[in-house]
Amino acid sequence: MNPADVIATLTLQAGFNSAVVVAGTACLGVAAGAIGGFMLLRKRALVSDALSHATLPGIALAFLIATGLGLEGRSLPVLLTGALVSGLAGVLAIQAITRHTRLPEDAAIGAVLSVFFGVGVVLLSHIQTLATGNQAGLKTFILGQTAAMNQGEALALGALALAALAAAGLLFKEFRLLCFDPDFAAGQGWPTRRIDLALMGLTTLVTVIGLQTVGLILIVALLIVPAAAARFWTERLWVMVLVAAALGGASGWIGASLSALVPRLPAGAVIVLVAGALFLVSFLAAPARGVVATALRQARLRLAYAEQAALAAHEAGHPLDASPAIMAWLRLRGLAADGVLTERGRAAASAADRNRRLWERFLIRYPTLIPGQANWGIDPIDRVLPADMVRDLETGPAGMAHREIAG
Amino acid sequence: MLFPHSAPSIAETAATPPLEVRGLTVAYNRKPVLWSADYTAPARGLIAIVGPNGAGKSTFIKACLGLVPAVSGTVKVHGGPVAKRRALIGYVPQRETVDWDFPASALDVVAMGRYAMIGWCRPVGRAHKEAARACLDRVGMADFADRQIGQLSGGQQQRVFLARALAQEARVYFMDEPFAGVDAATERAVIQVLRDLDHAGRTVICVHHDLQTVADYFDHVLLLNTRVVAAGPVATTLNAETLRQTYGGRLGPGDVPMAGRDRAPDPGRDLAPLERGVA
Structure with a gap:
């Protein structure tokens, strides 16, 4: 034809x-x-x-x-x-x-x-x-x-x-x-x-x-x-x-x-x-439910978790010790070079560490809250929770009113 | 005419009991699931239906609503047969009975509570959508209105179902395990809504699985094990003897919560230790 x-x-x-x-x-x-x-x-x-x-x-x-x-x-x-x-x-x-x-x-x-x-x-x-x-x-x-x-x-x-x-x-x-x-x-x-x-x-x-x-x-x-x-x-x-x-x-x-x-x-x-x-x-x-989009979303999420874990471990005083794939990812993102963190990488590590701590506290203090569409632990918490709540998490244990957070 | 049916006036039904069940028997096979149940619901107070698994609790509710065929017996809601009282009845089914991957938002589901008022072949208008949104707000879910229901947690899904029942603006609510498998925030939200309904003069009849909280949450209890074992105010009805009759030997010693004994202070208690634990 x-x-x-x-x-x-x-x-x-x-x-x-x-x-x-x-x-x-x-x-x-x-x-x-x-x-x-x-x-x-x-x-x-x-x-x-x-x-x-x-x-x-x-x-x-x-x-x-x-x-x-x-x-x-x-x-x-x-x-x-x-x-x-x-x-x-x-x-x-x-x-x-x-x-x-x-x-x-x-x-x-x-x-x-x-x-x-x-x-x-x-x-x-x-x-x-x-x-x-x-x-x-x-x-x-x-x-x-x-x-x-x-x-x-x-x-x-x-x-x-x-x-x-x-x-x-x-x-x-x-x-x-x-x-x-x-x-x-x-x-x-x-x-x-x-x-x-x-x-x-x-x-x-x-x-x-x-x-x-x-x-x-x-x-x-x-x-x-x-x-x-x-x-x-x-x-x-x-x-x-x-x-x-x-x-x-x-x-x-x-x-x-x-x-x-x-x-x-x-x-x-x-x-x-x-x-x-x-x-x-x-x-x-x-885009919503197709397998490629879903797989990409999951891969991105896994990378983000791995990146954060590596950065936070570094911040806690451990040497930078991640798998070759994660190291390659960090280099790609400009966060690491020659096996050590760059200046940007160190800033990111400190931010990741803080973010992790706050998420952890949030999880302990409000175990029943579901913060919308956020990716637990890796999304910057300041963008997920209202500012007063983040301040509250930062300043320690004095609990604020129990409330639901939308994403 | 198939539908819709107009609601009977308040005056017409004021003096009648919200629910009156006589000789209700449901049987699928040889052994009846529910056997000759008689029950008259009081005009005020939250009512719990309590009994072991397979005692016919859900069947009781479904038979009252006409969702499963009764072998014999009559059910009256505010003095009339259920078929003529649909507009007075709200229903919260068990959460597991639907497919939550269904393409619908929380608001879509809550708006279903308005469908009977809207009637055949007409779309859900703005006013009904706003009413549905207000009901979502009452269960603390206003921010989740546009979320696909599959993305909600179990407790949030339960609250969506409760909001849908609120949207029905009913006078008698049948709820099948609204506290099953929910988080503390949902439990508090649900009990608050139930108390509000009670204060507003609505009748709420709940299948409830947690003996520990019956006395905290409910005023009346219907003890069911295929037949009606006992019914009445929690304080006088729920005791070791009636529970033994209801559950047979299946209760451990710690499972017998009598009214006034071992009472937890209030439903907010779940959170207090956790919040203290952060320190």
Whole structure:
């Protein structure tokens, strides 16, 4: 593929059909991302997986029943109705197993998911043996057939995205309460079952409508992966939901474009791979919770502790005796040269020593206080505690009123 | 109509007991967790629910709130069924029951106490946010309003839960172990809030695990071990005999704090030795 084609596809300039597919898939991604954010926090990620797998027997049964009644078995509304019914039956089965037995939910999910999917596969192979079955093309539901999307379906996906965003906005407070603390919600009088049902219903809607596009095996990825990626970027729920919707939309957009360019590349898988790549970037690079940022913060903290310990030991009259790495760090900071402290280093050592003493006293005198975001012992105490409190620590034991300090 | 429900007027409920439980039984399996509990809460004074592990203390509270299904029995709050009294009820669940890594700030969580007043599909307005902030202030956490809840200490999280209950502006509070695993500063903050609530005429019913402090903190006690062993004023109810009935042989000799005996002077005592220790 040449770059011009890539750009043309991504910007919806590569012909009407391709534009329809790309836009429709992006809408599906937006809907799945927004709803998936709540599902993730409700700890229902796997339930949506079971839900999607449980749609297969419904699709097959709907085909068989419709054909048996002399109707057109391949009609999309018929198949999706079947998918909806058996998907919901799967979810209800999980709920019944968890409620009425002592099995944990993951066992219930595993059992329901595989049994329903197994039934679906058996029914599908039976359909293959029928005279009418060969053209049924039901297998496209398993892995999806993005390229076959027509204008009407793309519009339906657009409506789905709008509905998902509207529901997430309108029921934001209700979903937040349900996901965080359902018992408190019930105690306040909220009908938690119904709110749960609304969230589950939206998930079902996204799943069933997305079946044709991404396929029932991978649709769960669109629900969960963008949401999980979004969690790395923020500590605020509404931001997380919007970021999840954006990442889901981007996955759909880029994934559908790529698969339009490369013949025989299954779109569903490409979309999920794009989502996976976005997840990887978030996992590594997100400033708040990403692993690189976290590791850097920890390394910096460890260095600061080591530096302070070395300086304070020197101040206490010990010779400068630190590991080569710490010595290199001190040289880098201009605090040491040729194995001894520089003038700046000596000043820093005296400051570090004082800081350490004050922190120690603070710890002894106010063991229950948590000074905000401060790094215990190494942040300059004058910048963490109010001046009167520092003075008080400096002047000795006369305690001041017990109080809380914010960072 | 699902929600919200209007609060009954003060006059309508003034003469009724805050909580009236009759024959409350909860059973999941063969052995009931709570068996035919009768209890009428007094109009004034802080109430502790005390009993050994597995005695059904949390279940009692949850059954009162309708969070676990009761096999039989009735619960009335200020003379009416719980379902019609939701607006009068505040709740502090156990801290471990939620995921504190949830993307929410302390203020977000406290504002949840206002959700029922706000009603369906409407955002949390400025006035409710200010009310939530004031509740955070009452538990000494105003400076932590914007902090992600996972970054708070256990005691601070407990105070956030207490502030959320305050934000409910309830008349009867059910609290599940508000003193469990908290630091001294939190313990002082919590007991101060409870006393303020009591002075303001609110009812506070606490599951309490620490026998040593029952007599210091509470006026009434409900001794529970699957059934109600005894209930009444701490001074007359909490004694060696009732504790033996409640805990069986599981108490050591030092664990029997009777009202008036071995009383610590006041909740501030925890800090005094530490502050002296600095000298």
